[in-house]
Amino acid sequence: MNKHKFIQQRRPQWKRFEEFLYGTSRKSLSKLEAEQITEFSRLLREVSHDLATIRSRGWGHDLISYLNDLVARGHNLFYGAPPSNLSVFYRYVSLEFPRLFRANIGYFLTACLLFFLPLGISWYVVQNNPSLASRVIPEEIMSRFDTMYSDHGESDPDNASEEDSESESEGRSSFGDERATMAGFYINNNVGIALKCFALGILLGIGTVYTLLFNGIFLGAVSGYVISQGHGERFLSFVISHGSFELTAIAVAGGAGLMLGNALIHPGQRTRFQSLQVRGLEAVQIAGGAAVMLVVAALIEAFWSPSDVSPMLKYSVGSVLWLIVFLYLAFAGLQSDETGETAAQPGPSEKPGELPSA
Template sequence: MDVDAFVLAHRPAWDRLDHLVRKRRRLSGAEADELVDLYQRVSTHLSMVRSSSTDAVLVGKLSSLVARARAVVTGAHAPLWREFVRFWTVSFPVVAYRSWRWWLGTAAAFLLVSVVLAVWVAANPEVQATIGTPSELEQLVSSEFASYYSEHPAASFALSVWTNNAWIAAQCVVAAVLLGLPIPYILFQNALNVGVLAGVMFGAGRGDVFLGLITPHGLIELTAVFLAAAVGMRLGWSVIAPGDRPRGQVLAEQGRAVISVAIGLVAVLAVAGLIEAFVTPSPLPTFVRIAIGVAAELAFLGYVVYFGRRAARRGETGDIDNAPDYAPTS
């Protein structure tokens, strides 16, 4: 296809459609019929350009024009409540479900680093000596670690925890803009903190206290962080290896998936914060507190598997309906 000749031949129709879309609230009957006719014609033009040209700018402009015209032709968007339900039953869970390999790999790598560091610190007193003085370490294992979860009012502590966890997940999401390259470093820093603290606690014979306090909230909290990291790194890999589709199209789809996960994790991390503030420091027996954390984790994973697998079988990707292949550039 001679793209320049195609544009020259059909630009008047595109400009006319754009004009009618902008005038949509004041259309006469004849103009409304003309808009429908032009929408069908320009949709055909878009299909021809997609199949015969690699001009991303042209495809983006036509995609945007067709999407805006479709909104006028088909009427109002779905009710807000329906969009809300679709997000929590399709968009968020299917993105998480489709990212399970990255999600599982991220979790395995994080836990491996944390365990190796914990064993190294616990088995080497000289390493512990570089972390703090004997009195500082004694204070940490005997009182500071446990009191951290109860020294502040539960409500304010829940908000503080949610903010901190959301910040870690947000770093992973924002790092997706940089193709996910900073994410392994962010995860390593957090694995380092977990591993060193576990090593000190286990080295002092207080491993039961460590697990009893960190497990109730830590399961779902870390799962959320792993998911944020997974979709961020998956976006970066989609740019490196887009497969047989245009790189711009894959990048746009994965970018929208990252946004879906970021929104969904706000609620997930809120649950983690509530557990950490109200369950972890509670006087409940340790096995009950751990059981609550395990139940929350299984509920979240079950939710993702149930709704995500069902949506994936229907061919859903979590992407917005009728999304353009490329983000418009002007």
């Protein structure tokens, strides 16, 4: 049997199973009639068998992705039990989000290219030519950064008078207060960037691409400008820790936005509305993971980044946090990946017949 004839024969069953999933996704399977449960089980086995057949014959990535999605959703609906809210959140953070992230890592890598490459280029250009910063950064923000990272002077504690000590204390307090104020700016700014990166994906991904490019250039210009003014150590020691979660979350949200755009441009076997429903749900879940990462970044930024510890300690902690983010996204839920892949493959008892040879 050739591919075209196979698809013609099996397409009605796939559509029936997809309609079944849409109709029962919000209800408990146990509340269905016995005949409906029997039909659901039969369709799940048949679609699993079709998926294995198409995989063995290499009949197209889009078709494999479409059927694999149906099988995975059907398996989760048939075998899943409603867990508690806390366990749902824990499973989402520890398993489902990193698994979905890796399954769609191509979007993330594209978002990284669109965000980190302009960031690095503008950083280098502005650091070597600070006069260009005014073309990207408003004067008001530049003056705020100058105030935030300006030196307040340090005195030798062995020779300092009481007045000098009080002045030094006020200077440190002022510097800490200014950093706390700017922490709010960082949080609001980067959360806003992440939300825009995701939500503007509905504009065929164009809005996401623009947001990533623009904000990569802006953040790079800010970094280059502050360092060019001689505040590199203070700036880098401040951002290195929370930046691991914050900047990565922006790229993750950007990848989710690109998923929305691609769902509309390449719906595959579905209508555009159906594609947006299915792929959009995955994109929302990935964007939710980015939101969790931003919350972690905000906590680090509020309680650790402004702390009065040595820059070397901050660099060490920041390096560890970057490693943690990498390991989390690369390996968290890896066992779930293997289990999910196994579940999507039809077992011997599920096959209505032997697979045809490739």
